[in-house]
Amino acid sequence: MTYDLAIRGGTIVTATDMYRADIGISGERIAIIAEEVSGAAREIDATGLLVMPGGIDSHVHVSQPQGLGITLADDFASATASAAAGGNTCIMPFALQQRGHSLRQSVEDYKRLAESECYIDTSFHLIVSDPTPAVLGQELPALVKDGYTSFKVFMTYDDLVLNDRQLLEVFDVARAEKALVMVHCEGYDTIKFMTERLERAGKTEPYYHAVSRPEVIEREATHRAISHAELIDVPMMVVHVSGREAMEQVRWAQQRGLKVYAETCPQYITLTAEDLQGLNMEGAKYVCSPPPRDTESQKAIWEGLTQGVFQTFSSDHCPFRYDATDGKLNPKARTSFRWVPNGIPGIETRLPILFSEGVSKGRITAQKFVELSATNHAKMYGLYPKKGSIGVGFDADIALWDPNRKETIRQEILHHGSDYTPWEGFEVTGWPVATIARGKLVMQDGDIIGDKGFGQILSRSASQYAS
Numbered sequence: 001m002t003y004d005l006a007i008r009g010g011t012i013v014t015a016t017d018m019y020r021a022d023i024g025i026s027g028e029r030i031a032i033i034a035e036e037v038s039g040a041a042r043e044i045d046a047t048g049l050l051v052m053p054g055g056i057d058s059h060v061h062v063s064q065p066q067g068l069g070i071t072l073a074d075d076f077a078s079a080t081a082s083a084a085a086g087g088n089t090c091i092m093p094f095a096l097q098q099r100g101h102s103l104r105q106s107v108e109d110y111k112r113l114a115e116s117e118c119y120i121d122t123s124f125h126l127i128v129s130d131p132t133p134a135v136l137g138q139e140l141p142a143l144v145k146d147g148y149t150s151f152k153v154f155m156t157y158d159d160l161v162l163n164d165r166q167l168l169e170v171f172d173v174a175r176a177e178k179a180l181v182m183v184h185c186e187g188y189d190t191i192k193f194m195t196e197r198l199e200r201a202g203k204t205e206p207y208y209h210a211v212s213r214p215e216v217i218e219r220e221a222t223h224r225a226i227s228h229a230e231l232i233d234v235p236m237m238v239v240h241v242s243g244r245e246a247m248e249q250v251r252w253a254q255q256r257g258l259k260v261y262a263e264t265c266p267q268y269i270t271l272t273a274e275d276l277q278g279l280n281m282e283g284a285k286y287v288c289s290p291p292p293r294d295t296e297s298q299k300a301i302w303e304g305l306t307q308g309v310f311q312t313f314s315s316d317h318c319p320f321r322y323d324a325t326d327g328k329l330n331p332k333a334r335t336s337f338r339w340v341p342n343g344i345p346g347i348e349t350r351l352p353i354l355f356s357e358g359v360s361k362g363r364i365t366a367q368k369f370v371e372l373s374a375t376n377h378a379k380m381y382g383l384y385p386k387k388g389s390i391g392v393g394f395d396a397d398i399a400l401w402d403p404n405r406k407e408t409i410r411q412e413i414l415h416h417g418s419d420y421t422p423w424e425g426f427e428v429t430g431w432p433v434a435t436i437a438r439g440k441l442v443m444q445d446g447d448i449i450g451d452k453g454f455g456q457i458l459s460r461s462a463s464q465y466a467s
């Protein structure tokens, strides 16, 4: 048998193993793993490199409508190029239902935006903001059957929040359809109360965004969501956990045998609320929700990562331009933190940060890195065993990493649509030097050499974790 591509001389890492072997790829799939694979049409020399599953980023926002006059900085072309440059081969953005709109129509609109634009594969979660009887009774069940097997709901934000009754109704549909429900756990009323009190006191700078959403607000909402999930008896994913308080709620639920899963993100192991205290409006660059906490919280997140409380490590990439009137420095943002768009770019830096802070600093093994960055995302969201590991029959989604390469994260080397990175000057050890998506080399040495439109829009099976 001959192969289209062979990756030779590298060390393969999966969520369970690390060993020296070659890989032969036929078409879009891995056809053989052997001590030696020769005679392929093309070879890549991976001597000295780690050969890992391409990253799967299961929490990103792309081309999502924001408030009036605010625009996300990435479309599907720039987001997927940036993801590929960061060692990823698949992303999972959200198709947001705006209130008063059909959920099905929202999905079709996003698909149209993504089609012919993606460098790597893309698969949508839904965001349910308007759970009408038609959405709950017809649209949602039909969409789950069509392969949209996960959806997010919010416990805060004027235009997204669901009340407790609505959360329960959505959870009930998730249970019946075996879909995985993802929950943004921060309390609407408590944030509103804090925001208005701070504004009355003239405390309006970006830093007060963090003060308006303390850990106790995230902890209360996390506990409430867990309680609702227990009542309905449905599995649930707590997204973007920021610190000890919420992490301990998840651990408590898991210890009681509940199917409660959790995700965390690079900002919660590297940034703190102090980053929001930059001069003038510089702090706006770090405004995201939940906000970064403190170094003790970072320790708690590592505890959760190493103890298995967290299944996935995602970017929550939600990019805005800083120096732009439709971004962080929109005219109203100077009047109060409440108008600073919520979110930071991170699709390209997620994996180098986890590798460097985790593997290079000895906190986690390379296998655990693979589990947190790829394998569990595929299992959690119904892409396994097509994606998420290196094995015969899997899509040839592979990232080659130089574990010793030192790099300084800088805006000028990134491919996203934002005009800054929160990690400017952050030093890492370990860097992705090539990305192969379904057998095709899409990134080499930081250059995107893939084709726009190569990435497919994928439907998914039911989550292994959702039943």
Ligand code: DUC
Binding pocket: 061, 184, 239, 240, 288, 289, 290, 316, 318, 342, 343
């Ligand atoms: N939640 C997210 O998941 N992303 C950005 C903003 C937010 O509140």
Ligand code: ZN
Binding pocket: 184, 239, 240, 289
């Ligand atoms: Zn959220």
Ligand code: ZN
Binding pocket: 059, 060, 061, 316, 317, 318
């Ligand atoms: Zn998000």
